[in-house]
Amino acid sequence: MTLLGKVALVTGAGSGIGRAIALRFAEDGAKVVVADIKPDTAQAVVEEIKAKGGEAILAVCNIAKEEDVQAMVDAAINEFGTLDILVNNAGIMDNFEPLHEVTDELWERILSVNTTGTMRVTRKALAIFLEKKQGCIINVASVAGVEGARAGAAYTTSKHAMIGFARNTAFMYANSGIRCNVIAPGGVETNILAGMSRASEFGMGRIQVGMPLNPRMGQPEEIAGVATFLASDDASYVNGAVIVVNGGFTAY
Numbered sequence: 001m002t003l004l005g006k007v008a009l010v011t012g013a014g015s016g017i018g019r020a021i022a023l024r025f026a027e028d029g030a031k032v033v034v035a036d037i038k039p040d041t042a043q044a045v046v047e048e049i050k051a052k053g054g055e056a057i058l059a060v061c062n063i064a065k066e067e068d069v070q071a072m073v074d075a076a077i078n079e080f081g082t083l084d085i086l087v088n089n090a091g092i093m094d095n096f097e098p099l100h101e102v103t104d105e106l107w108e109r110i111l112s113v114n115t116t117g118t119m120r121v122t123r124k125a126l127a128i129f130l131e132k133k134q135g136c137i138i139n140v141a142s143v144a145g146v147e148g149a150r151a152g153a154a155y156t157t158s159k160h161a162m163i164g165f166a167r168n169t170a171f172m173y174a175n176s177g178i179r180c181n182v183i184a185p186g187g188v189e190t191n192i193l194a195g196m197s198r199a200s201e202f203g204m205g206r207i208q209v210g211m212p213l214n215p216r217m218g219q220p221e222e223i224a225g226v227a228t229f230l231a232s233d234d235a236s237y238v239n240g241a242v243i244v245v246n247g248g249f250t251a252y
């Protein structure tokens with residue numbers, strides 16, 4: 001129960017990695033705001049937490065929309081009185097497009113969620129953390145945030161930006177009781193590829209070159225374990241870190 005009494009907000013918590021983090025945080029004693037753009041799957045996670053004796057509420061939110069973000073964090077405060085932990089997990093993939101296939105629409109869609117959405121949610125939560133002089137932020141980026149070609153140009157840029165943003169935030173507020181860290185997962189078995197209309201032949205062809213180095217796919221729970229460590233007091237001196245969690249994929 002390393003998170004006993006803490007209030008945690010997890011975006012994209014209706015599926016995959018976010019769902020596993022929400023369930024694990026609740027198991028470890030946190031009250032969880034299960035936030036997602038899709039109400040049905042997120043509500044199912046709320047029910048799952050409650051069925052196990054935990055505390056959770058649903059917040060329907062598109063993190064790319066400022067008004068949704070304001071309402072989501074306000075709902076958390078209204079229900080639980082405060083906020084201690086923010087997990088910026090909601091994210092969307094591109095179709096592995098290299099730059100010559102990138103349209104403005106694709107670029108803006110991916111960055112508006114993965115990068116600008118993360119900034120919006122963090123900015124709103126930060127006001128609470130600064131007031132309390134305490135807070136923990138975890139960005140779920142990707143191995144595509146530290147390596148050059150594990151996805152298309154838009155997704156890769158969005159995840160590199162999430163890391164730069166997290167490190168800047170970590171340093172800026174290091175004396176304000178706020179920690180900000182990054183988890184960079186490799187390939188994890190979730191629904192993220194379901195949203196992909198078609199993979200770019202050119203982009204996929206280049207990405208495939210590195211794939212034999214991946215020892216195996218990960219499970220969402222293997223990311224949740226790292227998140228619960230980062231959220232706990234055991235990680236009190238961990239700030240501005242980027243923890244790559246990929247079974248050794250990029251260790252060569």
Ligand SMILES: NC(=O)c1ccc[n+]([C@@H]2O[C@H](COP(=O)([O-])OP(=O)(O)OC[C@H]3O[C@@H](n4cnc5c(N)ncnc54)[C@H](O)[C@@H]3O)[C@@H](O)[C@H]2O)c1
Binds near residue numbers: 014015035036062063
């Ligand atoms: N699965 C992987 O292999 C992998 C690898 C590295 C990083 N990641 C990152 O992990 C995070 C979680 O992805 P996942 O694999 O669990 O995918 P997923 O598709 O299973 O879950 C993502 C969740 O985010 C929600 N979401 C999407 N856009 C949203 C928005 N605008 N506002 C609020 N919620 C939104 C979706 O409804 C969904 O429930 C993402 O940021 C992704 O980039 C995933």
